[in-house]
Amino acid sequence: xxxxxxxxxxxxxxxxxxxxxxxxxxxxxxxxxxxxxxxxxxxxxxxxxxxxxxxxxxxxxxxxxxxxxxxxxxxxxxxxxxxxxxxxxxxxxxxxxxxxxxxxxxxxxxxxxxxxxxxxxxxxxxxxxxxxxxxxxxxxxxxxxxxxxxxxxxxxxxxxxxxxxxxxxxxxxxxxxxxxxxxxxxxxxxxxxxxxxxxxxxxxxxxxxxxxxxxxxxxxxxxxxxxxxxxxxxxxxxxxxxxxxxxxxxxxxxxxxxxxxxxxxxxxxxxxxxxxxxxxxxxxxxxxxxxxxxxxxxxxxxxxxxxxxxxxxxxxxxxxxxxxxxxxxxxxxxxxxxxxxxxxxxxxxxxxxxxxxxxxxxxxxxxxxxxxxxxxxxxxxxxxxxxxxxxxxxxxxxxxxxxxxxxxxxxxxxxxxxxxxxxxxxxxxxxxxxxxxxxxxxxxxxxxxxxxxxxxxxxxxxxxxxxxxxxxxxxxxxxxxxxxxxxxxxxxxxxxxxxxxxxxxxxxxxxxxxxxxxxxxxxxxxxx
Amino acid sequence: xxxxxxxxxxxxxxxxxxxxxxxxxxxxxxxxxxxxxxxxxxxxxxxxxxxxxxxxxxxxxxxxxxxxxxxxxxxxxxxxxxxxxxxxxxxxxxxxxxxxxxxxxxxxxxxxxxxxxxxxxxxxxxxxxxxxxxxxxxxxxxxxxxxxxxxxxxxxxxxxxxxxxxxxxxxxxxxxxxxxxxxxxxxxxxxxxxxxxxxxxxxxxxxxxxxxxxxxxxxxxxxxxxxxxxxxxxxxxxxxxxxxxxxxxxxxxxxxxxxxxxxxxxxxxxxxxxxxxxxxxxxxxxxxxxxxxxxxxxxxxxxxxxx
Numbered sequence: 001x002x003x004x005x006x007x008x009x010x011x012x013x014x015x016x017x018x019x020x021x022x023x024x025x026x027x028x029x030x031x032x033x034x035x036x037x038x039x040x041x042x043x044x045x046x047x048x049x050x051x052x053x054x055x056x057x058x059x060x061x062x063x064x065x066x067x068x069x070x071x072x073x074x075x076x077x078x079x080x081x082x083x084x085x086x087x088x089x090x091x092x093x094x095x096x097x098x099x100x101x102x103x104x105x106x107x108x109x110x111x112x113x114x115x116x117x118x119x120x121x122x123x124x125x126x127x128x129x130x131x132x133x134x135x136x137x138x139x140x141x142x143x144x145x146x147x148x149x150x151x152x153x154x155x156x157x158x159x160x161x162x163x164x165x166x167x168x169x170x171x172x173x174x175x176x177x178x179x180x181x182x183x184x185x186x187x188x189x190x191x192x193x194x195x196x197x198x199x200x201x202x203x204x205x206x207x208x209x210x211x212x213x214x215x216x217x218x219x220x221x222x223x224x225x226x227x228x229x230x231x232x233x234x235x236x237x238x239x240x241x242x243x244x245x246x247x248x249x250x251x252x253x254x255x256x257x258x259x260x261x262x263x264x265x266x267x268x269x270x271x272x273x274x275x276x277x278x279x280x281x282x283x284x285x286x287x288x289x290x291x292x293x294x295x296x297x298x299x300x301x302x303x304x305x306x307x308x309x310x311x312x313x314x315x316x317x318x319x320x321x322x323x324x325x326x327x328x329x330x331x332x333x334x335x336x337x338x339x340x341x342x343x344x345x346x347x348x349x350x351x352x353x354x355x356x357x358x359x360x361x362x363x364x365x366x367x368x369x370x371x372x373x374x375x376x377x378x379x380x381x382x383x384x385x386x387x388x389x390x391x392x393x394x395x396x397x398x399x400x401x402x403x404x405x406x407x408x409x410x411x412x413x414x415x416x417x418x419x420x421x422x423x424x425x426x427x428x429x430x431x432x433x434x435x436x437x438x439x440x441x442x443x444x445x446x447x448x449x450x451x452x453x454x455x456x457x458x459x460x461x462x463x464x465x466x467x468x469x470x471x472x473x474x475x476x477x478x479x480x481x482x483x484x485x486x487x488x489x490x491x492x493x494x495x496x497x498x499x500x501x502x503x504x505x506x507x508x509x510x511x512x513x514x515x516x517x518x519x520x521x522x523x524x525x526x527x528x
Numbered sequence: 529x530x531x532x533x534x535x536x537x538x539x540x541x542x543x544x545x546x547x548x549x550x551x552x553x554x555x556x557x558x559x560x561x562x563x564x565x566x567x568x569x570x571x572x573x574x575x576x577x578x579x580x581x582x583x584x585x586x587x588x589x590x591x592x593x594x595x596x597x598x599x600x601x602x603x604x605x606x607x608x609x610x611x612x613x614x615x616x617x618x619x620x621x622x623x624x625x626x627x628x629x630x631x632x633x634x635x636x637x638x639x640x641x642x643x644x645x646x647x648x649x650x651x652x653x654x655x656x657x658x659x660x661x662x663x664x665x666x667x668x669x670x671x672x673x674x675x676x677x678x679x680x681x682x683x684x685x686x687x688x689x690x691x692x693x694x695x696x697x698x699x700x701x702x703x704x705x706x707x708x709x710x711x712x713x714x715x716x717x718x719x720x721x722x723x724x725x726x727x728x729x730x731x732x733x734x735x736x737x738x739x740x741x742x743x744x745x746x747x748x749x750x751x752x753x754x755x756x757x758x759x760x761x762x763x764x765x766x767x768x769x770x771x772x773x774x775x776x777x778x779x780x781x782x783x784x785x786x787x788x789x790x791x792x793x794x795x796x797x798x799x800x801x802x803x804x805x806x807x808x809x810x811x812x813x814x815x816x817x818x819x820x821x822x823x824x825x826x827x828x829x830x831x832x833x834x835x
Contacts, residue, residue: 038780038789041797042610122574123581125563129574143573193612209620210785211694235693239781245679246691402796403559440572 022502028521028528029231030501033246035256035512038238039210044193045177046119049127051510056213056234057177059516061198064093064112065175066515069505072332073424074171078107078181078199088167088463095158100220101183102203109154114184117141117148128178130441134170136163166460172425176509201227201517211236221517228503228520247274250526253501256512257494259319259374265496274496278506279323279331281423284375285485286383287445292365292414299357301483305343307350307390313382314489318374322489327480328422328430330490332508335426335472340480342487350390362391368416370401375419375488408444418444419491424509427468430475431456433484445484452478500525529826536822540815547811548599548804549592555800556588562608562798582608595804604808605801609794614805618787622809624694625786628778629771631702632710633764640714641760644721649748651726659718666715671774675708675781692783705782709774713767720763724756731755757828765821769814 034040034055041048045057066077076082079093099107119128120141132138137150151163164170173179186197196204201223202215215232237243240258247255248271257265257275265271288295288304295301314322323331326340354362367384370376377398384394394415399407407413420442422429432442434456439446452475459471480487493511497504503518521528561584563575579585583594598605604614640663647659682704683691695701728734729752737747776788787806794802 037793037796038783039793041793044611047609047611123577125574125578144577193610208694208785209617210779210789211624211783236783237692241676242679242692242781242783245676245684249684249687249691251683251691251693399559400796402798406559406561 024228024503024520025522026228026520027230028228028525029233030229030516030519030521031251031253031527032232032234032512032514032516033237033243033252033254033256034234035237035240035243037236039236040207040213042193043196043204043207045180045196046115046126046128046182047124049178051512052236054177054510055512055514056215057180057198058200058513059202059215059232059234060196060200060204061177061180061182062099062200063174063177063179063181065171067175067424067507067509067513069507069515072334072508074169074175076171077175078112082170086163089164091162091164091170092155093160093162095160096222097158098222099199100218100222101186101199102197102218103183103186104220105183105185107181107183107199108157109160110157111181111184112160113149113152113154114187115181116152116179118182118187119179120149126178128176131173131176131179134164134166134168134173136165167463168427169425172428202232205231223517227517229516232516247496247498250498253498253521253525253527254504254512255496257321257496259317259321262321262494263319271496274498275494276497276504276506276511277492277494278508278511280491280493280511281330281332281421281429281508282419282491283325283328283330283422284322284417284419284488284491285325286367286415286417286488287408287413287485288415289411289413290446290448290484291411294357294359294363294365295415297357298482299353300359301485302343303350303353303357303390304387304392304486305483306346306353307392308383308386308486309345310342310486310488311345313379317378317382318489321492321494322374323492325487325489327476327487328433328485329426329476330422330508332490333423333426333429335469335476337473337476340477343483347386347390354390354392359391362393364393364395365414366397367394368397368399368404368407368413370399370404370417372401372419374491375417379488380417409440411439411444411446416444417488420444422490426472426476427459430472430479433475433479447482447484449478449482452482498525529823533819533823536819540812543815544808544811545596547807548596551800551804551807552588552592552595555798555803562800599808604805607794607799607802609797609799609802614801617790617802618805618809621785621787621790624697624784625772625775625779625788627697627702628705628709628775628784628786629768631706632771633713633768635706635710636714636717636767637764640717641721643714644718645725645753647718648722648725648729656722660722663715663718663722666711667719669711671708671712671777672781674711675704675778678704678708692781694783694785705778705784708781709771709778712774713764713771716767717760717763721756721760724759725752728752728755754828758825761821761824761828765818768817772810772813 032055034052036050036052040053040056041050045053045061062078064078065074068075078099079095081094083092095109101107116132116135119126119132120138122142122144129142135149135151137146140146141149153161155161162170181199183197186192201218201221203218205214205216207213213234217227217230221227235252237246240261243255244261246252265275288301290296310324314320314324324342326342327337329336354360367380369380380396387394404416408416408418431437433447433452435448435453437443455471455475455478459468462468462471495511500522502520502522505514505518507513563578583591606613607617643659647656650656679691682689689700689704693701734747734751737751775786776792778784779786779789787809791803791806794806
């Protein structure tokens, strides 16, 4: 009997200990890292689309929606309710009445309207304009034809009406920090950029340019009991090797891993358990310019896909830090089609297709690339001999990443290799290939296909979500068959997280973007 | 002396103008623009309006003229990226860079000059060989690799120092980046000092001093050291300028908030005013250090006149 009691008691204690271990602890400092460069672009998050800047912005600011990693979709953040009317085009948002800016003032509808109008200032080219443009009348403000967005109406202090130009889920458009809500009165002042004020769980303390941002808990944050930590520091650490030393030395809590470190951490018994990974919504590919004669033929584009041993490149060069692309929509897209199979490595089939297209001896093209280790020159260098085997010669043209962005938008290339955001909104990701989408927007291959357009148009009109999903999946399959790109891989984002940091979310839109209010550190943290 | 200073200051004006012009011309011919780095999908109309607002729709010569006019009034313009005044951006980063450079140079001088002296006083000895092996190694080591090595040893293995960051700007954060940056000038100073001392030791005036019965300590102190200082100072001056350009790697590696990392980021994002401002500061620093060295020549060796 005693033995049974002892076992039960032991189990009870074990469960209690486990429960305690999972109970978020208040206090401590979360020490995050910003790995994508040697500085933050700006403390005005409206001006910058770099993933680097959104890392701190997730702590400082809030948008109308936020990304829920567990559910894999955007959810309301600054509004409690969204009532849809007007055939799916009108959204009436009931805003939170308990959201306070860091200067103590309550957020109202005026702040939301002011922020969206600001983002549409065409002379500033705010990157968030591409999202706000979905509101009726926003484009007119951007072009200087109107002062205010006509599709935004204040009903009362905590209610706004938003009329959209198309039937889309506004959550996908208003969840990033690019559309953060600013305090209308304060943000217009000159000093705002130096000492920004937001609605996020942490308030600004200091920015040491090129080194770190420090934020501390905002006690009037609207989520009860959150945030857990007292302080957040975001250290700028662009060098992977330096991050590695700092992580091993327990000076930082998170570190993004590149392919080489991914392998090293996996083979280290002490570090293996720190790895978290997620398929991010980015597709890596080689884009082909259809105005270049050989690439105008679908069979040539398919031949390229058959000619490359993609799995070999992913395993050997990318060190397994990627998932094989089986279509345009990535693994974590809600409409990812598991039944689709990637193009097989089949040089014979590639040769046959080339011969059928009138290129039995192949052809030559220029391949524009950056130096990126995961989707740049090293990959191109590995692919060239594979293409050579089927008679296709590729000449490399190397440019800076910033220049590559301009090259793909202007169409000044024969082929290029790139990484493009293909989510989280599958409709927006596929719409890039609609013939009405300008090349300068995201139709970089200048793709035009009447059947594809028809499917997308029908999806855009569909009220039934399931039907819309089916149409979009068909469009995705059609795109795969048309092969305007070599479907290379979907990024596998990998981050090392110290064992004392809890609540890390597997954010498929960008792993480093964490809802910081959900993170907490236990007592084993050196920065407790 | 005063006329010398004024003349030298006036000489810096064409140098500065040439640098500004060069940066302008370079950035007007290299591909890529700030507009494309700011947004993925700008409407061509919006791009045009933005270019108008930034003045990028003007011909290069007009932009150059406007910039020089602003420069004359002490205005470096506003950053395209952050919309902050460039002077503010540079001011925030100038002190950490100066801290790093002066600490590196202090390390280089305090270690390199004595090492060179000792080696020269005992040529061919074990001390000489070890000193020169260290000096050659110091010159050959890549800063990035050396920095990582120091991080690994002093932060990870020994736990004596933080591996990165600016912290409160205190000494413990400064040591590793300063040593990483200072090893190369230290090695150069050691070699230069050794060569200078060896040459002076065989000079006629040293032989004369010895033949007069002057002790070896006095010979070294009054004749050798003083004469060697001219060459050491010249090397120091050149190294100061070089260090300003080399901080980029060290700042990035150690997350040190200096002008080097500002310059690199600004170049990558085609933030022309920030690039011009940063380069201008580097050039002015280089010119100022050289001017100071010229003045010091006269203090060390009164025979040098400012003719």
